[in-house]
Structures are given as structure tokens and as C-alpha cells.
Amino acid sequence: xxxxxxxxxxxxxxxxxxxxxxxxxxxxxxxxxxxxxxxDVIKITGFSPNAAARTLVSRRSNTIGLVLPxxxxxxxTDPYYPHLIKGITQACNQYDFTLALFVAGSxxxxxxxxxxxxxxxxxxxxxxxxxxxxxxxxxxxxxxTNLPMLVAGRPLYNDEVCFIDIDNIAASEKAVRHLINCGRxxxxxxxxxxxxxxxxxxxxxYRNAMDSSSLKYNDNSIIESDFTEQxxxxxxxxxxxxxxxxxFAASDMMAIGAIRFIRDAGLDVPKDIAVVGFDxxxxxxxxxxQLTTIRQPVVQFGFKAVxxxxxxIENDLPIIKRVLMDTELIIRKSCGFEPG
Amino acid sequence: xxxxxxxxxxxxxxxxxxxxxxxxxxxxxxxxxxxxxxxDVIKITGFSPNAAARTLVSRRSNTIGLVLPxxxxxxxTDPYYPHLIKGITQACNQYDFTLALFVAGSxxxxxxxxxxxxxxxxxxxxxxxxxxxxxxxxxxxxxxTNLPMLVAGRPLYNDEVCFIDIDNIAASEKAVRHLINCGRxxxxxxxxxxxxxxxxxxxxxYRNAMDSSSLKYNDNSIIESDFTEQxxxxxxxxxxxxxxxxxFAASDMMAIGAIRFIRDAGLDVPKDIAVVGFDxxxxxxxxxxQLTTIRQPVVQFGFKAVxxxxxxIENDLPIIKRVLMDTELIIRKSCGFEPG
DNA sequence: TAGTTGTCTGAGAGCGCTCCCAGATTTTTC
DNA sequence: GAAAAATCTGGGAGCGCTCTCAGACAACTA
Numbered sequence: 199x200x201x202x203x204x205x206x207x208x209x210x211x212x213x214x215x216x217x218x219x220x221x222x223x224x225x226x227x228x229x230x231x232x233x234x235x236x237x238d239v240i241k242i243t244g245f246s247p248n249a250a251a252r253t254l255v256s257r258r259s260n261t262i263g264l265v266l267p268x269x270x271x272x273x274x275t276d277p278y279y280p281h282l283i284k285g286i287t288q289a290c291n292q293y294d295f296t297l298a299l300f301v302a303g304s305x306x307x308x309x310x311x312x313x314x315x316x317x318x319x320x321x322x323x324x325x326x327x328x329x330x331x332x333x334x335x336x337x338x339x340x341x342x343t344n345l346p347m348l349v350a351g352r353p354l355y356n357d358e359v360c361f362i363d364i365d366n367i368a369a370s371e372k373a374v375r376h377l378i379n380c381g382r383x384x385x386x387x388x389x390x391x392x393x394x395x396x397x398x399x400x401x402x403x404y405r406n407a408m409d410s411s412s413l414k415y416n417d418n419s420i421i422e423s424d425f426t427e428q429x430x431x432x433x434x435x436x437x438x439x440x441x442x443x444x445x446f447a448a449s450d451m452m453a454i455g456a457i458r459f460i461r462d463a464g465l466d467v468p469k470d471i472a473v474v475g476f477d478x479x480x481x482x483x484x485x486x487x488q489l490t491t492i493r494q495p496v497v498q499f500g501f502k503a504v505x506x507x508x509x510x511i512e513n514d515l516p517i518i519k520r521v522l523m524d525t526e527l528i529i530r531k532s533c534g535f536e537p538g
Numbered sequence: 539x540x541x542x543x544x545x546x547x548x549x550x551x552x553x554x555x556x557x558x559x560x561x562x563x564x565x566x567x568x569x570x571x572x573x574x575x576x577x578d579v580i581k582i583t584g585f586s587p588n589a590a591a592r593t594l595v596s597r598r599s600n601t602i603g604l605v606l607p608x609x610x611x612x613x614x615t616d617p618y619y620p621h622l623i624k625g626i627t628q629a630c631n632q633y634d635f636t637l638a639l640f641v642a643g644s645x646x647x648x649x650x651x652x653x654x655x656x657x658x659x660x661x662x663x664x665x666x667x668x669x670x671x672x673x674x675x676x677x678x679x680x681x682x683t684n685l686p687m688l689v690a691g692r693p694l695y696n697d698e699v700c701f702i703d704i705d706n707i708a709a710s711e712k713a714v715r716h717l718i719n720c721g722r723x724x725x726x727x728x729x730x731x732x733x734x735x736x737x738x739x740x741x742x743x744y745r746n747a748m749d750s751s752s753l754k755y756n757d758n759s760i761i762e763s764d765f766t767e768q769x770x771x772x773x774x775x776x777x778x779x780x781x782x783x784x785x786f787a788a789s790d791m792m793a794i795g796a797i798r799f800i801r802d803a804g805l806d807v808p809k810d811i812a813v814v815g816f817d818x819x820x821x822x823x824x825x826x827x828q829l830t831t832i833r834q835p836v837v838q839f840g841f842k843a844v845x846x847x848x849x850x851i852e853n854d855l856p857i858i859k860r861v862l863m864d865t866e867l868i869i870r871k872s873c874g875f876e877p878g
Numbered sequence: 879t880a881g882t883t884g885t886c887t888g889a890g891a892g893c894g895c896t897c898c899c900a901g902a903t904t905t906t907t908c
Numbered sequence: 909g910a911a912a913a914a915t916c917t918g919g920g921a922g923c924g925c926t927c928t929c930a931g932a933c934a935a936c937t938a
Contacts, residue, residue, distance in 0.1 A: 254590040301631075
């Protein structure tokens with residue numbers, strides 16, 4: 199079918215290649231008559247220009263990469279990622295970009311992905327899902343390619359890198375303050391892995407809220423876990439020994455696990471122990487348990503990430519951009535809050 | 539950094555552009571001395587060839603597209619898709635392909651995705667996730683582009699199209715036969731939407747198994763649902779009126795919902811009603827409930843899909859390929875089977 | 879020695895497009 | 909009316925690569 203070139207369309211429309219190019223790219227300086235004739239021929243023939251040739255000369259592929267390093271091992275189980283991708287593809291559709299997905303297995307990154315990522319003329323820019331210390335070297339390598347890059351999630355060390363993240367510290371503060379306002383006195387936290395900024399930042403928010411109140415807490419109030427349901431269950435098992443009257447779990451899955459343990463222990467949520475989670479993804483259990491939680495705008499986050507990357511791409515000089523997105527406290531029943 | 543061209547490497551290595559090209563592409567007819575010198579320069583400079591220029595002349599982008607039409611509305615909630623993508627990206631990594639992901643919103647397909655899909659020189663081939671009647675027109679339009687295409691999931695109408703699917707009919711037969719072997723007499727089915735081949739085929743398997751036994755069933759034994767947990771619950775509510783002693787649910791999520799209703803009704807699984815599901819994705823509930831189910835090899839399916847598409851791409855003449863993959867019956871406790 | 883093979887090398891064309899520029903044509907200005 | 913400005917058009921160069929082909933050279937055969 200369409201082995202047609204610009205030249206062929208030009209011939210059929212009785213104009214030159216240049217004019218067809220102008221029409222295809224919606225440029226001015228084409229007479230209405232010529233434009234219409236070209237448009238007609240294009241419609242009849244079903245012509246569409248060769249992307250590779252275009253990219254070669256214009257230096258723009260209109261393709262961005264999303265890189266999920268191996269540290270993102272929860273990709274295949276965590277509902278977070280489909281929602282992230284939803285936002286990203288929505289933005290790609292809107293801005294006429296194509297998304298290339300790079301998922302690294304354990305050792306594939308170095309040999310397989312990096313060469314493809316750094317090959318000139320394929321990607322206009324890259325979003326790297328990160329925030330884990332293991333990704334430090336990947337960030338450095340990608341920086342070397344000079345490709346516009348946006349890290350999704352605050353990078354642990356790297357300062358001279360653009361990133362977008364939700365405001366985890368403020369969000370956690372909000373969650374813990376709410377527990378304080380509900381009259382809870384002994385508030386514990388189940389954190390994510392402290393090798394990642396998500397884990398660290400949500401703990402920092404807890405500390406901030408606690409420090410600015412008169413409540414006491416110590417290392418025993420803080421249990422590090424892994425964002426999974428079972429992890430939350432196990433963490434709660436340890437936590438129960440200090441008899442907290444409230445727990446802030448740094449993810450909904452961990453909150454669900456914590457609640458499971460609390461109930462197994464014969465206690466009541468929220469009467470004995472109030473629980474607040476983090477994420478508010480549409481997991482059926484969240485609603486069923488009436489979990490109070492922090493809603494992070496995952497879809498919008500993905501969308502905004504693409505918009506930010508496009509800015510980076512369109513800006514010639516390298517700039518450092520940092521974007522922090524706000525979250526929302528969703529009050530349900532697991533924190534024992536009684537409105538009014 | 540690397541605004542380097544083949545020519546520049548050639549100059550530095552004291553050879554010609556052609557020789558560098560040969561080295562880069564691992565071609566013969568280069569002396570060991572020359573090859574080594576070129577390799578050294580490439581290493582030092584960090585050169586990597588321009589993908590667009592390569593694609594333009596070689597007519598190969600080494601990029602394939604995965605298209606998820608709007609009919610795949612469960613993309614963002616169903617754990618099936620992350621696993622599918624896992625298999626696809628694994629294969630892409632292995633065969634040195636890049637994956638471009640196209641997710642269509644409600645009306646975006648026509649205006650946004652199709653032009654990008656059909657633009658020559660960007661994709662070598664396309665995998666279309668389908669099996670729903672709504673995708674018929676998409677299949678036809680994609681066929682017109684002459685792009686090698688593989689449908690993942692049996693297409694409803696289109697015969698002259700390549701596809702890969704699991705053997706849903708044989709799988710369902712296996713599931714229902716197992717219930718029969720367990721001594722169940724009144725076996726009902728909760729199907730998926732009968733607008734899709736998955737729904738239809740799994741029902742066909744049920745009919746096959748029942749027909750080849752002496753057991754009776756009628757339209758009341760068949761409830762159409764939607765693959766969701768709530769849908770399974772509702773379907774079981776209707777089914778309970780005919781008092782079945784076994785239910786085959788065409789997805790694990792529906793099986794989970796069905797079990798929830800059975801228990802709400804004060805009945806026992808498997809004593810009163812045996813339940814078999816379909817999927818065996820790593821949903822925590824599946825294990826918790828000890829659900830007997832059909833395991834479909836999702837990751838391998840994605841992998842095989844890529845391999846098949848690559849065959850299609852490498853074959854000049856258009857061939858029709860059909861691949862059916864086998865499934866496995868995983869016997870747990872929800873069907874009341876006692877081994878030995 | 880001359881002829882035949884085989885290995886290695888570099889020049890040249892061309893993939894299909896965009897963009898610059900010069901020339902043709904129309905429109906505006908005084 | 910001629911001159912100036914604005915609009916339109918097409919040819920040519922060139923993006924960075926691959927691939928063909930002819931020539932240079934080395935290594936065998938007779």
C-alpha cells in the first residue's frame with residue numbers, strides 16, 4: 199500500500215515536494231487551491247509521511263521513554279503503575295507523543311536497555327521512575343547521554359537532576375496531624391523501605407508532625423517495612439508490644455495488613471487503634487475497610503510528568519526543574535474521626 | 539556529547555565510514571587490526587549510531603507497538619496486563635526490540651493513535667490486544683496499513699488475521715471435567731461478557747464438557763457476568779436459586795465474588811458448592827481461599843506473542859499464523875477434591 | 879610467472895524528509 | 909503607472925546511515 203513518498207503526492211497534485219511538505223506540516227505560504235489539491239490526494243492515497251526520515255532531519259522523534267529499573271520490582275503487582283501509565287499515555291495522546299516502555303530485569307539494564315536508550319535520534323526524552331538508592335548509577339549514566347531526563351520520585355542523592363514527586367513530607371504530616379487532632383496520644387508509624395526517598399520522606403513527615411506536637415515517640419514507634427500487605431501485618435505484630443492507639447502506615451497495602459493483625463489480636467479499628475494509610479488507589483479493600491488515607495493523584499502525576507518532560511525537551515538550555523504535587527487527606531472511618 | 543557521526547569515528551580511527559559501519563554492525567570483511575582500532579575509538583568517544591538514520595535506510599526500527607484499545611477498559615485494574623507487559627518486555631529485551639505502548643482512551647483512537655500507528659518507518663509490527671467485537675474496525679484499519687500485526691486474543695470475526703491466544707475452550711473443558719470427576723452433579727457457570735471471545739470460548743468449553751457427560755444443564759445454569767468481583771457476587775446470587783453443587787467461574791475475580799456470596803448465604807465451599815476459577819494470577823485472595831483454578835501462562839503468553847510477531851516481521855510474504863497456548867489445572871481445596 | 883581466488887577497503891548513491899534560498903507571482907503603496 | 913512589499917513556489921542541499929560495487933592487495937594454484 200503506502201510506499202508513497204512526498205514526491206509522489208507532489209506529482210499527483212501537480213505541485214512540488216516542498217509544497218506538500220508545507221501542507222503536511224500545516225505551514226503557511228501555501229495557496230488555498232494548492233493546499234486543497236494536496237489534501238485531496240493525501241486523503242485518496244492514504245499517504246502518511248515516513249517517521250524515520252522526518253526524525254532524521256528534524257531531530258525530533260516525538261517519542262519519550264519511560265524507564266522502570268529493576269528496583270521497581272513491584273511493577274507487576276502494584277496497582278500504582280497502571281495508573282501512572284494511564285496518566286502518562288493520556289498526556290502522550292494529548293501532546294502527540296509516543297511512549298516507549300523500558301522495563302529492566304535484574305541485569306538487563308546495562309547490556310540491553312542503556313544502549314537503546316542512548317542511541318541518538320530515537321527518544322526525545324526520558325522519564326525514569328526512581329527514588330531508590332540502587333538507581334543512582336542509572337541516573338548518572340542517563341545524564342551522560344545528554345537526553346532530557348525527568349526522574350519520577352525524588353532521587354536520593356542527585357541534586358542536579360530534574361524530578362517530579364508528590365509532596366510526601368507534607369502529606370505524612372497531614373496524616374499524622376489528623377491522628378493527633380482525633381485525640382490519639384501514642385502514634386506509631388509503619389514506614390516503607392528506608393533505602394528509598396518515599397520511605398524516608400514519609401517518615402520525615404511523621405517526625406515533623408510529632409515534633410511540633412507535645413506527643414512523645416521513640417525508635418520503637420517506628421517500624422520499617424516493605425509496602426506489602428504481609429509486611430504491614432508483620433510490622434503491626436511488632437508494634438503491638440508498645441500498645442499504640444494509632445498507626446500511620448505509609449501505604450494502603452500495609453495499612454490493610456496492619457488492620458488484619460489488629461483484628462486477629464482481638465482489637466478494634468478504630469476504637470482501640472486508629473489507622474491511616476497512604477495512596478488511596480482503587481483497591482476494593484480500602485473502601486471495604488473504610489480506610490482513612492492520603493490520596494495521591496497518580497494519574498495526574500503521570501500526566502504532569504509528561505508535561506514537565508516536554509518543557510525540558512523544548513527548552514534548549516538545560517534547566518533544573520523540581521515539581522512537587524499536593525495530596526489530599528481522605529477521611530473515612532478507620533481513624534475514629536467523628537465530624538461535627 | 540555525542541553529536542558524533544560514523545564519519546567522525548572513521549576519521550579518528552583512520553579508516554572509512556564503511557569500515558566503521560561494518561564494525562558497528564558486526565559484519566565480516568574487516569581486518570582484526572582495523573576492527574580493534576574502531577572499537578577503541580567508539581569506546582573512548584561513547585559513540586552510538588543515530589537510530590533514525592539507520593531506520594530510514596534499513597527499513598527496520600526494531601520497535602513494536604502494543605495497542606490496548608478502549609475495550610480493554612480493565613487495563614488499569616486487572617493484574618493481567620502488568621504480567622502481559624512483563625512477558626512482552628522480557629522478549630523485547632531478549633530480541634533487542636523496543637516496545638511502544640498505545641493506550642486508547644474512549645475516542646482517541648481514531649484521531650490520535652491510528653495516524654501514529656500507520657506512519658511508516660516507526661513500527662516494525664503491532665500487537666493488538668483484542669478479542670472484543672468493538673475492536674473489529676480497529677483490526678480492519680490496522681490491516682490496511684500493511685503493518686505486520688498479531689492479535690492477542692482470538693478475534694471475533696476476522697479470519698484472515700494472525701492471532702495468539704490461550705486455548706480457552708480446552709481449558710474450560712478441563713476445569714468442568716474436574717468438577718465432574720469430583721462427583722458434582724449440578725454444575726453452573728459464570729461467564730465473562732459474551733461480546734468477547736474469552737467469554738464465548740470459556741462457555742463453549744463448559745458446554746463441551748457437559749455435553750460429553752450425562753449431566754444436564756440449561757440456560758439457568760449459565761449466568762453472564764463481567765470478570766469483576768462484584769459481578770461474580772451478583773451472578774452467584776442469581777445462580778443460588780437453582781441450587782448448584784458446583785460453579786465454574788470464568789475468572790478468579792468472579793470466583794472470589796461467588797465464594798463471598800456463598801458464604802454470605804451461610805453455605806460452605808467446597809462442601810455445599812465447589813468452585814473453580816480461571817487465571818491463577820498472584821492475587822493474595824486466590825491463595826487465601828485455596829481456589830482451584832486454571833493457570834494461564836500470562837508472562838509466557840506475552841513472550842510468545844513477541845516471538846510470533848517477530849516471525850511475522852521477518853517473513854516477507856504475509857502468512858497467517860495461529861498460536862494456541864496450553865493451560866494448567868491447579869488443584870487446591872475449593873473444589874473438594876481429595877487426592878489419593 | 880601469470881592467473882585465480884579470496885579478503886579487505888573506500889567512494890558513491892540514495893533512503894524520504896525539512897529547510898533555506900532564489901525566483902515567480904501577486905498585492906500593496908504612493 | 910512603476911516601485912516596493914508580501915505571498916507563493918520549487919530546486920537543491922543535506923540529515924547520518926547502509927549497501928553496492930569496483931579497485932587494492934594478499935594468498936593460493938598451476
